[in-house]
Amino acid sequence: MASFWILLVLLLLIGDLLCTSGQVTRPTNTAVFLTYTREVLLALRFKGTMPPAGLPEAVIGSSAGGARRRKRGRKGGVRQRVRRRGNRPPLPSIVLSNVRSIRNKMDELRVHTRYSHEYREANILVFSETWLREDIPDSLLELEGFSFTRADREATSGKSRGGGLGVYVSNSWCSQYTVREKYCDPDLELLCLSMRPFYLPREYGNVICAVYVPPSANAARAANRLAECVHAQMLRTPGAPIFVLGDVNHCRLEPALPGFHQYVKCGTRNNKVLDKCYGNIKNAYRAKALPPLANSDHSTVQLMPTYKSVLKSSKPVQKTVFQWSEDSTETLKGCFLCTDWSIFHDLELNEATETVTDYINFCVDTIVPKKTIRHYPNNKPYITSEVKGCINRKNVAFKSGDRGGMAEAQKELNRMLSEARRNHGAALEESVGTMNTKGLWDHMKKSVFEKTVLSLANRILSDPSHFLTPEYELLPSGRRYRTWRCKSNRLKLSFLPTSIVLLNNHHIVHST
Known part of the structure; x- marks a missing residue:
């Protein structure tokens, strides 16, 4: 009897402990419900030694320190996307300014490239009206982490002072660039560079044309001369992104450069857009006005790339194709030979055509095996299955350590790529010669x-x-x-x- 009372007292003590820790609510019926607050549940989250069975890893989480694996979200916008890409942008980030003598602004420019992210994270710095002369060495114009190219005003311009162009290229973004053209006359000053950055999502490099059109220049002659330079670069590298930027003053380049788009919408001098940037890619940049350098009367323009590659802007398309082989062809022939085609003789023409077509499609779907492929928007039309097989053979030789086999596969790949390009061009030319509009567009819409x-x-x-x-x-x-x-x-x-x-x-x- 004494043991019974001792057991009853122990049960009452355990019940009181559960009530104080779990906040037990006792309804009128005999069932007991435990109600836990949010803080109690979060405190018990990582106390268990054995997680419940069947829960995925993402729900269980990491037990080290009780911290979440990653943030629930991340900041959006063009500026954050440019920062995340770092030195691997699809198009270069550019800073454009009319400095009106760059020599006395080098100290401020060095401070900006060291402490201001707009300048430090820029891939290209383009300055017009540098006012440089031959007696000013490049050593006075050095910026840490940048390479400098200049085009000073020459005597052919008819003036001895002023003018000039300068381009800084970030060494962490690109170290291979070539000066394609330098030009100076009373109407136009031009510096054209072609660049091959380390990260290049497109097949061709970038072409940057820095320009300065003096206020006294003939706008028509300047636009025509600039159009000749742009045309030469487009013929040299068709499809390459080309950007023309600088202080153009009163010169309008839209009639001379059809197909080019102007990105700068903010005022650069007294609410007027004098410093402009043109490119052959629509919606490639978003312009943002920055304070001018020192006592310059032109605002600085930051061009942030908003362009997204074709692979990211368009989703891949899944297609179902038939895998034709000799066995499937022979089986299909046997199926048609065993068919009693006389049953279609009494039908009308339209009904017979529809019935026979449906029957043939049914036989093809039943006999010929299918395969689902994924077509990416950046696929080249001349990349055939033979070229892909050669690429796979090269990868197998590389993984096995066969250097001789990899060299042979590379030679074969180069030969097959050249042949595939020639065949694609020949097919396009044949479509033109035969006036096959559908066949021509089928080729053109791919690339x-x-x-x-x-x-x-x-x-x-x-x-x-x-x-x-x-x-x-x-x-x-x-x-x-x-x-x-x-x-x-x-x-x-x-x-x-x-x-x-x-x-x-x-x-x-x-x-x-």
């Missing part, structure tokens, strides 16, 4: 082969007897071709309207 289309258009224009030559009609100015007024999208995307647009964009005009 912008501007160089091939332009060469075909030049070949047509150089041959007066070609049946397509009369379709290219010059405007009264003699500088551009008359574009087609297309009522359908299919006609607009055909060869002739497309080639005329490309000819006008590239300023290729032939005298008649």
Whole structure:
């Protein structure tokens, strides 16, 4: 009897402890419910030695310190995306300014490139009106982490002072760049650079044209001379991103550079946009005004890349293709031979056509095996299965350590790539010769082969007897071709309207 009372007292003590720790609420019925607060549950989160069975790893979390694996989200926006990419942007981040003598602003510029992230994280710094002379050495203009290229004003400009261009290139972004052209006359000062950065998501390098158009210049002559330089670079590397930036004052480049877009919308001097940036990629940059350097009367412009590569801007497309082989072909032939086609003789023409077509498709779907492939938007149209097989053989040789086999695979890959490009160009030319509009656009929509289309258009224009030559009609100015007024999208995307647009964009005009 005494043991019974002792056991009852112990049970009451345990019940009181549970009530104080778990906040037990006792309803009127016999069931007992335990109610825990949020703080109690979070405190017990990492106390268990054995996690419940069946929970995924993401729910269990890390027991070290009780910290979350990662933040629930991250900051968005162009500025944060540029910072995250660091020295691997799809397009270079640029700082543009008219400094009006760069020599007396070097101290402030060095401070900015060291402590200001707008300058420190920029890939290219472009300055106009540097006011440099031959007696000023490059050692006075050095910036830590940047390489400097200059184009001083020459005597051919008719002035002895002022002007000049300077471009700083970040060494952590690009160390291979070439000066393509330097030009100076009373109407235009030009410095053209082609760059090959370490990280290049596109097949071709970037082309930067720094320009300065004096206030007293002839705007038409300056625009035409600049268009010739841009046209030469587009012919040298078709499809490459080209950017023209600098202080253009009263010169408007839109008529001379059709197909180029202007990115600077903020005022750079007295609410007027004098420092501009043009490029052949739509919505490539977002401009932001920064305070001017020292006593310059032009605001500095920061150009942050908003461009996204085709691979990231478009989702891959999954397609189902048939895997044709000799066995499947023979099996399909046997199926058709065993078919009693006489049962379709009594049907009407439309009904018989629909029935036979459905039957053939049913046989093909049943006999021929299928495979689901993923087509990425940046796939090249000339990359065939043979080229992919050669790439796989090279990878196998590399993993096995066979250096001789890897060299042979590389030679074969180079040969197959050249052959694939030639075959693709030949197929495009054949589509033009036979006026196969659908076949031509099927090739063109896969990749912008501007160089091939332009060469075909030049070949047509150089041959007066070609049946397509009369379709290219010059405007009264003699500088551009008359574009087609297309009522359908299919006609607009055909060869002739497309080639005329490309000819006008590239300023290729032939005298008649």
